[in-house]
Amino acid sequence: MATLIKNGTIVTASEQYKSDVLIDGEKIVAIGSDLDSRAETVVDAEGKYLFPGGIDAHTHFDLPFMGTNTAGFDTTPAALVGGTTSVIDFTPQPAGMSLQDSIVKHREEAIEGKTAVDYSLHSMIMDSTVPGIFDEFSALVKAGVPTIKMFLAYKGTPFMVDDATLFKGLEAAKDVGMLPTIHAENGDVVSLLQEKLLAAGKTDPKYHAESRPAIVEVEATARAASLAQAADAPIFIVHVSCEGAMLAIRNARQQGVDIFGETCPQYLVLDESYLAKPGFEGAKYVCSPALRPEFNQEPLWQALNNGWLQTVGSDHCGFNMKGQKDMGTEKFTGIPNGTPGVENRLAILYTYGFLQGKLSLQRMVDAFATAPAKLFGMYPRKGSIVIGGDADIVVFDPAYQGKISVETSLHGVDYSAYEGFNEKGRADKVFLRGKLVADGGKFIGQLGQGQFIERTPFGLAYESRMKR
Ligand code: URP
Ligand code: ZN
Ligand code: ZN
Numbered sequence: 210m211a212t213l214i215k216n217g218t219i220v221t222a223s224e225q226y227k228s229d230v231l232i233d234g235e236k237i238v239a240i241g242s243d244l245d246s247r248a249e250t251v252v253d254a255e256g257k258y259l260f261p262g263g264i265d266a267h268t269h270f271d272l273p274f275m276g277t278n279t280a281g282f283d284t285t286p287a288a289l290v291g292g293t294t295s296v297i298d299f300t301p302q303p304a305g306m307s308l309q310d311s312i313v314k315h316r317e318e319a320i321e322g323k324t325a326v327d328y329s330l331h332s333m334i335m336d337s338t339v340p341g342i343f344d345e346f347s348a349l350v351k352a353g354v355p356t357i358k359m360f361l362a363y364k365g366t367p368f369m370v371d372d373a374t375l376f377k378g379l380e381a382a383k384d385v386g387m388l389p390t391i392h393a394e395n396g397d398v399v400s401l402l403q404e405k406l407l408a409a410g411k412t413d414p415k416y417h418a419e420s421r422p423a424i425v426e427v428e429a430t431a432r433a434a435s436l437a438q439a440a441d442a443p444i445f446i447v448h449v450s451c452e453g454a455m456l457a458i459r460n461a462r463q464q465g466v467d468i469f470g471e472t473c474p475q476y477l478v479l480d481e482s483y484l485a486k487p488g489f490e491g492a493k494y495v496c497s498p499a500l501r502p503e504f505n506q507e508p509l510w511q512a513l514n515n516g517w518l519q520t521v522g523s524d525h526c527g528f529n530m531k532g533q534k535d536m537g538t539e540k541f542t543g544i545p546n547g548t549p550g551v552e553n554r555l556a557i558l559y560t561y562g563f564l565q566g567k568l569s570l571q572r573m574v575d576a577f578a579t580a581p582a583k584l585f586g587m588y589p590r591k592g593s594i595v596i597g598g599d600a601d602i603v604v605f606d607p608a609y610q611g612k613i614s615v616e617t618s619l620h621g622v623d624y625s626a627y628e629g630f631n632e633k634g635r636a637d638k639v640f641l642r643g644k645l646v647a648d649g650g651k652f653i654g655q656l657g658q659g660q661f662i663e664r665t666p667f668g669l670a671y672e673s674r675m676k677r
Contacts (some may be wrong), residue, residue: 210234210249212643217254217604219594221261222575230259232600235642240596252638254604260574261593262294262601262641265551266331266581267447267471267522270298271319275545276536280527280621282323285659286652287619291552292636294601294646295327295591295662296525297581299358302335304367308345312354316661324659325652327601327641329587331390333358336367337374343381353663355586356388358447361429362421362497364396376436383442386666388584390445393429393454394421394498403542412540414491415484418499420541426498427453434461434468443467443667445584448524450476450498452508459517469584470518472509474550474557475500475626477521492534493624495544496524510567519580521558525551527622548626553613555603556632564633586664599642606637619652 212232219228219240231239231248239245265288271281288296298320302311312330320328332349334342334357346357359378360368370378375391382389402420406412411419430446434457437444449455449472458470475496480503484491494500512518526547528534537544558577562568568576582592589598611632615625639647646654 211245211247212250212252213244213246213248214252214254214259214602214604217257217259219259220570220574221593222571222579225570230594230602232640232643235599237594237596237598237600240594252604256608257637258605258607259594260292260603260605261578262591262603262639263292263555263577264295264297264581264587264592265293265523265525265554266297266520266585267473268296268298268525268551269547272299272301272526274547277528277533277545279547280549282320283656284527284619284621285325286654287552287621288326289639289641289647289654290619290636290650290652292555292603292605292639293326293551294639294641295329295587296551297329297331297356297585299333300330302333304336305339306336307339308332308334308342309348309352312349312352322657325646325654325656326659327662328659329585329662329664330354331356331358334360334368334370337370338367343377346381346387347385350385350387350666355386355664355666356390357382358390358392360392360396361433362392362394362396362399364400369396372432372436375433376440379437379440379442379444383440386668388443388445388667390447391433392448393426393433393446395425395429398425407540407542414489414495414537414541414544417495417541417544418481418484421497421499423451423453423501423505426451427457430454431457431461434458434466437468438464438466446470447522448473448476448498449509449518451501451505455508455512455518459512471520471522472513472518473522473524474554475524475548477506477509478557478561478630479626480506489535489538492537492544493530493626494548495534495537495541495546496526496548497546510562513562513576514568514572516572519576519584521554521576522581523550523554525549527620529623531623549620549622550626552618552620553627555636556613557627557630560631560633586666587662591662600640601642602640603636604638605634607634609633609635609637611635617650
């Protein structure tokens, strides 16, 4: 079954040009003009952009966290209508369970038969007390899971690793082609500040930001970078929220550390004043790291446009206000951390980045799709519009005008963190491996259509993986 997309403007991380794209089955088979017009389906993309399907390398579907669970993979149609065709989800590690078993469990119980998007998994240490945890890295890489998250935050839980454990993890990772991804906040200091604020009766959501100020993120980012340098290991810092942490990454890179960073839409367009909204509304915006003073946004956009930060992930965490966030009405430390956003990544980057002159279209496509594909081992199968690649294509209509709202969202969550934000342009048609799965903002695919994507190890060429 062939589909011809005609007259669109293809945008890649390095160029843009008008061309037709021919899809056969699940793959892109030709790019050019005068292509085979015997295709069963012809889509006229005149006046539209063709972006590669987005890769959101930071999602938390069905994550048990802070006493409750985020929305599950049955809500992944939200990703597709927002132009994201693949996610890399962080795999929860149940207490006492090995990392490998955790991957199998997450796939079997939470994902298979439910996901609408293609997916891969990061491993994630949530119980660092499990013996021999770093010896598993090699097997994880062989199973197509070449990334692991380690937390320097969340003291009082078995997630938080101390510096010795982090260092061991970095050393183990580099030996097997594993890229460690780090949640960089100083958990000891956050815990002390939380106690102090609560003792002073400061229990509202807005104190979440005071309990984890930018400096605790800057310190932990610089420390992680130094330890990566000491271990001679690569490192990826997730959810960079502030100028200081971004500069710590840039400085470390200038000193030769193989360091990369991600920011998220919430840190690009929301600021700490949202946490102080009347009543308990600020709970919607409780995520970690916390939202920052507005002055941090401009340097983050600049860092994306200059390549000092490489990717934008949503850090999607679907908690409802009713029944979940409201567990913290008595004290902000009880509010589950995280905001939903897998549907909104492209809308925010295009409307508030590209259209406001902060991000070129090439850098936008890179941060949205190509850089995550390359860094996390999905390229060239995913992440660009290339012959032989999966036909994951967003036909983007720049003329569309709308607003983001919970009323139209497919997140399956009772609020939107971006309620009322403009959406100028949108993913008009979304193809996943050649199949039209979203049209005009509506999901028209099936739950269960998503496939597991085995990823290649960090730092090794795609071909060398194919030879093994
Ligand atoms: O607030 C957040 N980011 N919640 C999800 C867990 C994490 O640290 O990424
Ligand atoms: Zn985190
Ligand atoms: Zn996260």
